[in-house]
Amino acid sequence: MRRQLVIRVFLLALMVLGITLLHYLTTTQKDQFHDIYRRLYYLPIVLSGLWFGLRGGLGSSLAVSILYAPHVVFQWGHRPATNLEQYLEIMLYNVIGLLTGVLSSREQAQTRRYQRAAERLEESYERLRQQADQLLAAEEQLRRADRLSALGELSAGLAHEVRNPLGSIRGTAEILRDAIPADSPHREFADILVHEVDRLNRVVQDFLDFARPGRGGEDAVDLNRVVDEVLTLSGRMLEKEGIDLCFQAGDIPPCSGRAEQLKQALLNLVINAMQAMPQGGSLRIVTAAADGGTVITLSDTGIGIAPEKLEKIFDPFYTSRAEGTGLGLAITARIIRGHRGRIEVDSEPGRGTTFRIYLPGQKPEPARSSPADSTSH
Numbered sequence: 346m347r348r349q350l351v352i353r354v355f356l357l358a359l360m361v362l363g364i365t366l367l368h369y370l371t372t373t374q375k376d377q378f379h380d381i382y383r384r385l386y387y388l389p390i391v392l393s394g395l396w397f398g399l400r401g402g403l404g405s406s407l408a409v410s411i412l413y414a415p416h417v418v419f420q421w422g423h424r425p426a427t428n429l430e431q432y433l434e435i436m437l438y439n440v441i442g443l444l445t446g447v448l449s450s451r452e453q454a455q456t457r458r459y460q461r462a463a464e465r466l467e468e469s470y471e472r473l474r475q476q477a478d479q480l481l482a483a484e485e486q487l488r489r490a491d492r493l494s495a496l497g498e499l500s501a502g503l504a505h506e507v508r509n510p511l512g513s514i515r516g517t518a519e520i521l522r523d524a525i526p527a528d529s530p531h532r533e534f535a536d537i538l539v540h541e542v543d544r545l546n547r548v549v550q551d552f553l554d555f556a557r558p559g560r561g562g563e564d565a566v567d568l569n570r571v572v573d574e575v576l577t578l579s580g581r582m583l584e585k586e587g588i589d590l591c592f593q594a595g596d597i598p599p600c601s602g603r604a605e606q607l608k609q610a611l612l613n614l615v616i617n618a619m620q621a622m623p624q625g626g627s628l629r630i631v632t633a634a635a636d637g638g639t640v641i642t643l644s645d646t647g648i649g650i651a652p653e654k655l656e657k658i659f660d661p662f663y664t665s666r667a668e669g670t671g672l673g674l675a676i677t678a679r680i681i682r683g684h685r686g687r688i689e690v691d692s693e694p695g696r697g698t699t700f701r702i703y704l705p706g707q708k709p710e711p712a713r714s715s716p717a718d719s720t721s722h
Contacts, residue, residue: 353396357405360389365412373420383434386413390438394445398453402446406439413438507549515542565599565707566607568639569632575611576630579619587625588618595633598706602684607704610680613673614643614700621647621698638686638705645699650692658690 364385371378386409394402417431522535576583576592583590618628626646633640650658657663659678681688685705692698 353392357389357393357396360392361386361405361409361412364389365409365416368413368416369420383413383431386438387441390442391445394442394449396449397446398450399443399446402442402444402449403439404442406442409438410435507545511542511546511549515539515546518542563601563603566602566604567599568597568607568641568704569594571604571607572611572630572632572641575608575615579612579615583615583619583628586619586622588622589627591627591629593629593631595631597632597634597639598637600639600684600704601707602704606680607684610677610702611641611643613677617673618643618645618647618698621645621649623648626697635703638703641702641704643700643702644697646697649694649696649698650690651694652692655690655692659688 364382367382368379371382373379390402390405390409393405397404413431413435417435421431518535518538522532522539525532525535572592572594576590580590615628622628622645628646629642629644631642631644633642658674661672661675663675678688681702681704687703689701689703690698691701
């Protein structure tokens, strides 16, 4: 911008000085040339008004008048009729400079107003877009709330209509299995029956856990201990699947919450990682302090998750496995949000997935005044 300003000023000065030199160096006998030179003065005057507004137009016309007036007085003084015409021309220079500058200043001011209006319009559009995004997010939350409400009603029915008969079926299946010799070919069918009843019971339990998360008072939870208990539960399964486990416990503050729920959330993530590594691999868990709370990082070397699926993995009933219910990660996300935390995921297909859980530190208990304090006033 500054370079453009310098170029314009230099060009205008060059034009004015060049035309003035032509006047002074051309003999007064060549009237036709001086008529042309006088008209050429309008070019820098008009350009100055257009480029620099009122100050530019008047400044240029005054500069031309000051430079041209001595030429009129000293070189054309012997021709009074011509002098009058030239003085009128000088007046016209200033009139043109004034008019051009005024019109240009108004146009520039109007342009600035349009630019400010465009900026305000763009800001309004951006706010409107953000509000639209918020409305869409709120609408999506309402849809999820509707689904959860329907799921809660369904779960209540499942609890009474399915779980009780399942217990009877499993007990009967175990009696029948025990009555069949271990080497009998029919023993396999009894084992399948017991296994499928257990699987159906787990599905029902997943529905109940998601629709009606446990409630109760919050306690100070040692997250390192929770992770250690989860790995104790799942360690044998991980070893059986050929998965190397590494747990790096950091110096972290306690958090407020329910240990059993957090254990369930972490166990779901460990099972999810195990299912993503059917050929074995490694699972690394790290706890570290962050912003007064704790971040738990779980990284696996599994098959990874496609980018277009990352946004859906925490949705209820979304699963990529034929035998899955699609509730494991949804339950985990709901538990974490219930503890005022958040969960993030990064994944690269073919290289693995990383989950990060952020949980706030334990809330300080409000100070209680002692009886002595209350009676001393």
